[in-house]
Amino acid sequence: MLGALGCGVLVACRPDTVQVAFRPPVGARYRYQVDVTKVRTIQLGSEAPQRTVDGARIEADETVLTSNPQGIRVRVELHRSGSAPRLFVVRFDRAAQLTAVESIEGLPASILEPFGLSEIFPAAAGAPPARPLAAGEQWTIDDGLTLAGSAPARLQGSGRLVSFGVVGGRKVASIRSSTKLPVATESTLQGGQLALHGIERTVSTASRELADGAVEKASSTTGGNYRVVLTPDGGAGTPVTGTLTIEVVSQTKRLR
Numbered sequence: 001m002l003g004a005l006g007c008g009v010l011v012a013c014r015p016d017t018v019q020v021a022f023r024p025p026v027g028a029r030y031r032y033q034v035d036v037t038k039v040r041t042i043q044l045g046s047e048a049p050q051r052t053v054d055g056a057r058i059e060a061d062e063t064v065l066t067s068n069p070q071g072i073r074v075r076v077e078l079h080r081s082g083s084a085p086r087l088f089v090v091r092f093d094r095a096a097q098l099t100a101v102e103s104i105e106g107l108p109a110s111i112l113e114p115f116g117l118s119e120i121f122p123a124a125a126g127a128p129p130a131r132p133l134a135a136g137e138q139w140t141i142d143d144g145l146t147l148a149g150s151a152p153a154r155l156q157g158s159g160r161l162v163s164f165g166v167v168g169g170r171k172v173a174s175i176r177s178s179t180k181l182p183v184a185t186e187s188t189l190q191g192g193q194l195a196l197h198g199i200e201r202t203v204s205t206a207s208r209e210l211a212d213g214a215v216e217k218a219s220s221t222t223g224g225n226y227r228v229v230l231t232p233d234g235g236a237g238t239p240v241t242g243t244l245t246i247e248v249v250s251q252t253k254r255l256r
Contacts, residue, residue, distance in 0.1 A: 016134050016135070017132035017133055017134045018132065018133060018164075018173055018210055019130070019131065019132050019133070020128050020133065020161075020173050020175070020208045020210070020213045022072060022092055022127055022130075022213060023067070023130075023212075023213065024064045024067060024072070024074075024212065024213070024214075025064065025067065026064055026065070026066060026067050027063070027064060028063070028064045028212075029061070029062065029063050029064075029256075030061075030062045030214060030254065030256070031059065031060065031061050031062070031254070031255040031256045032059070032060045032062070032215075032252050032253065032254055032255060033057065033058075033059055033252070033253055033255055034057070034058045034059070034060060034250055034251070034252045035055075035056075035057050035058075035250065035251045035252075036055065036056050036057075036058060036248065036249070036250045037053070037054070037055045037248070037249045037250075038052075038053070038054045038055075038246065038247070038248050039051070039052075039053050039246065039247045040052050040053075040054075040244065040245070040246045041244070041245045041246075042228065042242065042243070042244045043242045043243050043244075044228065044230065044240050044241075044242035045240045045241070045242060047242075056080055057080070057081070058078050058079065058080050059078070059079040059080075059255070060076055060077070060078050060079075061076070061077045061079070062074055062075070062076050062077075063075045065089070071091060071092055071099075072091070072092040073089055073090070073091050073092075074089070074090045074091075074092075075087070075088070075089055076088045076089070076090055088101055088102060089101075089102045090102070092127075099143070099144060099145060099146065100145070100146040101146075128159060128161065128175055128208075133161045133173075134161070135161055135162070135163055135164060136160070136161065136162075137160070137161050138158060138159065138160045138161075139158065139159050139160075140157075140158055141155060141156060141157040141158060141159055141177065141179055142154060142155075142156050143155045143156075145181065150183065150184060150185045151184040151185075153181055153182045153183070153184070154181075154182070155179050155180075155181045156179065156180055156181075157177060157178045157179030157180055158177065158178055159175060159176065159177035159178075160175070160176050160177070161173055161174070161175055162174040162175065162176050162205075164210075165207070167207050167209075167216045167217060168216060168254075170209045170210075170211065170216060171209070171210045171211070172207040172208055172209050172210060172216055173207070173208050173210060174205065174206070174207050175205065175206050175207075175208060176203075176204070176205045177202075177203070177204050177205075178201075178202070178203050178204075179201070179202050180199055180200070180201045180202075181199070181200050181201075181202070182198075182199055183196060183197065183198050183199065183200055183224065183226065184196070184197050189230070191232065191233055192230055192231055192232045192233050193230070193231045193233075194228065194229075194230050194231075195228070195229045195230075195231070196226045196227070196228055196244065197226060197227045198224055198225050198226030198227060198244075199224065199225060200222055200223065200224035200246075201222065201223050201224075202220055202221065202222040202223075203220065203221050204218060204219065204220035204221075205218065205219055205220075206218035206219075214254065215252065215254065216253075216254050217251075217252060217253045217254065218250075218251075218252040219249075219250065219251050219252070220248075220249070220250050221247065221248070221249050222246075222247070222248040222249075223245075223246070223247050223248075224244075224245065224246045224247075225243070225244075225245050226243065226244040226245070226246075227241070227242075227243060228241065228242040228243060228244050229241050230242075
């Protein structure tokens with residue numbers, strides 16, 4: 001999803017520009033298929049590094065709950081074979097920038113992980129500004145962002161409208177963005193507390209339909225490097241420090 005209606009009646013676009021920021025009608029529904037591969041390498045204390053690779057196909061059903069001058073809220077339901085559905089509400093500000101991801105129905109914030117944003121909303125973070133854009137035009141990304149279970153942070157980077165084209169018979173604008181996001185999270189594990197601090201960097205491309213801004217297809221690569229501190233329950237014992245590196249690659253296509 002993630003996009004906008006074309007230029008409004010009161011604000012006309014120049015002939016060579018389009019407006020692709022997020023402006024969906026209330027009740028709009030979208031479904032996406034997301035193929036994700038994650039590679040994690042963690043090293044704690046004097047132990048040898050441990051590497052894991054996980055691949056998954058996720059379907060995301062998205063419904064626009066509210067859309068007004070104060071902001072936009074979208075309900076997201078993620079489905080993965082063999083797992084219970086995961087539910088979120090995603091919030092945008094009046095400038096159509098992603099500002100928060102809220103867990104709902106009592107689900108723990110840890111299901112987001114500190115590096116799952118691209119799975120929930122392809123090219124959501126750093127979405128294009130709510131003004132007409134021409135092919136080749138660039139913009140600066142500098143947005144406040146809050147993820148459940150994480151300290152508030154600023155997402156910074158840049159975006160560019162690369163070209164216009166056609167995907168699946170629909171006219172689209174192709175957008176590329178590059179962002180970085182500081183991550184600071186704490187979560188409870190069996191026998192202790194786990195703290196992560198670091199930076200994640202994402203490069204993404206997306207084709208957005210000109211009619212309503214909905215994403216037709218997208219891809220993203222996120223890399224993160226984190227410092228890890230594992231503290232035993234009650235503070236008994238010496239904290240264990242280490243490092244975590246991660247790469248998440250996702251491919252998204254619209255199903256309806």
